[in-house]
Amino acid sequence: KAGVTQTPRYLIKTRGQQVTLSCSPISGHRSVSWYQQTPGQGLQFLFEYFSETQRNKGNFPGRFSGRQFSNSRSEMNVSTLELGDSALYLCASFSTGTMNTEAFFGQGTRLTVV
Amino acid sequence: DQQVKQNSPSLSVQEGRISILNCDYTNSMFDYFLWYKKYPAEGPTFLISISSIKDKNEDGRFTVFLNKSAKHLSLHIVPSQPGDSAVYFCAASARNYGQNFVFGPGTRLSVLP
Numbered sequence: 706k707a708g709v710t711q712t713p714r715y716l717i718k719t720r721g722q723q724v725t726l727s728c729s730p731i732s733g734h735r736s737v738s739w740y741q742q743t744p745g746q747g748l749q750f751l752f753e754y755f756s757e758t759q760r761n762k763g764n765f766p767g768r769f770s771g772r773q774f775s776n777s778r779s780e781m782n783v784s785t786l787e788l789g790d791s792a793l794y795l796c797a798s799f800s801t802g803t804m805n806t807e808a809f810f811g812q813g814t815r816l817t818v819v
Numbered sequence: 820d821q822q823v824k825q826n827s828p829s830l831s832v833q834e835g836r837i838s839i840l841n842c843d844y845t846n847s848m849f850d851y852f853l854w855y856k857k858y859p860a861e862g863p864t865f866l867i868s869i870s871s872i873k874d875k876n877e878d879g880r881f882t883v884f885l886n887k888s889a890k891h892l893s894l895h896i897v898p899s900q901p902g903d904s905a906v907y908f909c910a911a912s913a914r915n916y917g918q919n920f921v922f923g924p925g926t927r928l929s930v931l932p
Contacts, residue, residue: 810862
């Protein structure tokens with residue numbers, strides 16, 4: 706069974722640009738969450754999608770958005786990039802849409818904003 | 820305000836000995852706890868979890884203990900192996916908050932041969 710796939714693995718963007726990151730969950734998983742990892746802030750929750758609906762959202766500005774498609778694949782978008790957006794962005798998928806189940810993470814997309 | 824704390828940024832243990840990683844939380848609504856291991860440039864890998872209705876869960880060399888009254892959990896690795904060297908994250912969630920895991924800052928474990 707293939708794991709969580711995130712593309713691209715690495716990305717370099719300029720301040721002010723926008724970026725779209727992609728995540729394909731494990732086959733059969735309908736719930737996808739996104740996290741941002743930075744050295745100073747650790748792993749922070751961005752948002753969670755289940756059956757194409759955003760079910761939960763973390764404390765991030767509106768420049769960060771996401772969506773989920775009918776095949777459960779998810780994208781996140783960051784507009785008007787700032788230097789502080791440089792981070793490892795991790796996607797996690799869940800085996801069910803119910804609570805209390807472990808998340809399986811992808812390898813992440815390393816975004817560098819210059 | 821950090822809801823999940825891992826007060827030891829790093830820990831060094833001799834191969835074959837026990838590694839004990841600690842985690843404290845402040846939110847009494849948390850009812851599900853997990854431990855993840857992370858290598859550089861990779862995503863976190865799930866290790867073990869525990870529900871708040873239990874106080875211990877064991878899986879091979881890994882055991883997680885939960886002390887609800889103290890809002891404290893710990894991960895025991897016995898025996899420790901050099902391949903266990905990684906950053907370990909404690910995470911917590913609450914039913915009412917959906918699949919929103921709150922992660923601790925991590926503890927870097929070094930297992931010395």
